[in-house]
Amino acid sequence: MKSLLIAVKDAKIHLKDRKAILMMILMPILLTVILGSALKGVMGSVSMPETILGVYSSGTDAMSDIIIRTLDDDGLAITVELAESEKQLMDWMDEQEVHVGLLFPDGWGTGTEDRAVILPISGQETEAIVIQQLIETFAHMSQAITNSTSAILTEAAVLSSDDREAIQYDLAASIGKVVNEQRSYVSEPPEEESVSSMKYYAAAMAAMFLLFNAMAGGKSFHQERRSETLSRLMMTPTSVHSLLAGKFIGTLLFAWIQFLIFIGATHFLLKVDWGPSILQILFITFFYIFSVAGLAMVVAAFTSNEKMADIVGTIGVQVMALIGGSMLPLSLFPEAMRKIAMAMPNSWALTSFTSIMTGTAWSTLWLPAVVLLGIGVGSIFISSLRLKRRIA
Template sequence: MKSLLVAGKDVKILLKDRRALLMLIVMPIILTAILGSALKGVMGGGGMPETVLGVYSNDENAWATSILRSLDDEALAITVERASSEKQLHEWMGKGQVDVGVLIPSTWGDVSYKERAVILSDTGHESEATIIQQIFNTYAETANAIAFSTELLMTEGASYAAAGEKIDMQALHNGLASSMQSIVNEPRDYVLVTSVGEKPVSAMQYYAAAMAAMFLLFNAMTGGKSFHRERQTETMARLMMTPTSFRSILVGKFIGTFLFAFFQFTVFMAVTHYLLKVDWGANSLQTFFLAFCYCIAVSGLSMVMAVFTTDEKMADVVGSMGVQVLALLGGSMLPLSVFPGVLRNIALFTPNSWALTGFTSIMSGAAWADLWMPAGTLLLIGGLAVLIGSFRLRLHSL
């Protein structure tokens, strides 16, 4: 009960702080609207970017061999990597080792045209996937027209020769032109583009998740400053002289930071959904579950911030710089897919990258099983932070 009173006091103070409300609730909404609108449709960049194309074909065929040889042209800025299996290609996509993946069936290009090449697109590389799709479609249409015209020439020539007649070049030309025109005009799908998730994530969705992950981190700084403020005003000392135990004060501080962070996320999610039309995913329970885990991590980090800074000013400076560095490394500024491999590995140590990955996975239709890794990592970060913070604070209080 005493812990809840301490938590309620902290939340009440934060709700009365107009600067905090402006920074933690209004600012992320504005940034989401600006970044999401400015980068709509161009998250992967413009023009023909440097692209690493992963390809798997379970059996070589003429079309696959020819187009892959053409893609090695340096002018296309495409690097082709051949996967040994479909599983390996999906692993490359999951780790960001390739920008776009292509699955080429063994019967691609046969007379039935039933099987299509499948292009795997990922968030941040939509433009590259579109370019690869156009290249494959153009090649397939051209190859199909050439193959049909060659077959027509050989068939007609053979029939004239068998009949002992002179070949009528004009009639053959007219027939060839008519047949090729019918092939070009006949709608056929040679390529299927699909997202690595159940559905692609838009720029507005990505930056909504990115801004939520970034600005929730500021609660770690706010919680740390709260500890120092109460020490400087001797509120902490007066609390320690009451029957309120140190554990109750500690738990109250943790709950207060958690409640405000969860309130902040709920408001942000509601405003971006109804005002900016951001789709947070079909299952809101998944979104709130991940937010719950992330708020625990942030609340734990607030305790670490308190014990490793000496005063409120230092907590403000260190917290602001730390949030910006974590936001940059964790993908809140730029999509993680554009990072080199080393930085993507470093991002695994940032809590906001796990939150961002989890939110975007939910938006793309992830199952519950896909959330255990990011959720478990966030809970682990929060638990370790609480242990470190409580141990140091107890030492200082002795």
């Protein structure tokens, strides 16, 4: 009972502190908006940029017509614009109305030695190379079919007319079947729902700013020592265990209030979808907050005053936020850094949040829950041994 009273008192003190409200509640929402909007182009479901291809053909032949229709397929993210003259195509490129220009010489697909010309505007060289590879692959395939067909018909010339007609018919039917068959030769990877930048940074800011409770909890302990509130409490029939439990529960309680306000604000104001299961979110949050409350006791135990707790807590939060993926997505880190990130509690919380957002099974959450529980229990055990000696 005494522990609960101490916890409620600490939570009320935090909620009355305007600076704490600004730092712990409003700041993460503001940073979520800024970072989520600024990095929208490099995360989440980003569509392939469209390439506008300007084409002029000085003559007409079947192969160039087929290539033009193939390049204009919706799946290639290429829009083909047909120019009426070479001058019009050059004007389009000068005005940057097209990204890449393509010139087909007269009779290009009928064996002429003249080559098609690809002209990219500045900055579109990569797109030009891709288009070149598509054209050359298609041309090589067509040439191979033509040469093979010619060789077969030459060998068949010594046969009777009926046999030649039968071979021609079968050959044409086989080629037509291959060309017209809608067949996929590569299996597509399983489709997964991506996490947008706004979703990612909502989870990242929640994980990072909950860490600040470790700093606030450590400072609270030193504030009570400086104001002699702690010594007066020890003069009452309040045990050391009750006092430490109260400080721990106080940090736990304020962190829950902070998180619930944050998740509500991001959901209703920023339209962030936290996933199909709010129970999974609350499940991981419980263990994460438990580990953060344990770290708050570590800060209190291994610092001597408020200023030191502020410095140690701030530096610790920034280091864990950077390594744990709250500043930059973990997918951008090298493999060695990803392994180091597994030592950070916010990394486990962040990856769990993003997994829940895309839909995940309960079985995948047991490992992060156990790790976070272990961090909390270990922190409580180590810090309580030291704090008992300092209070007594």
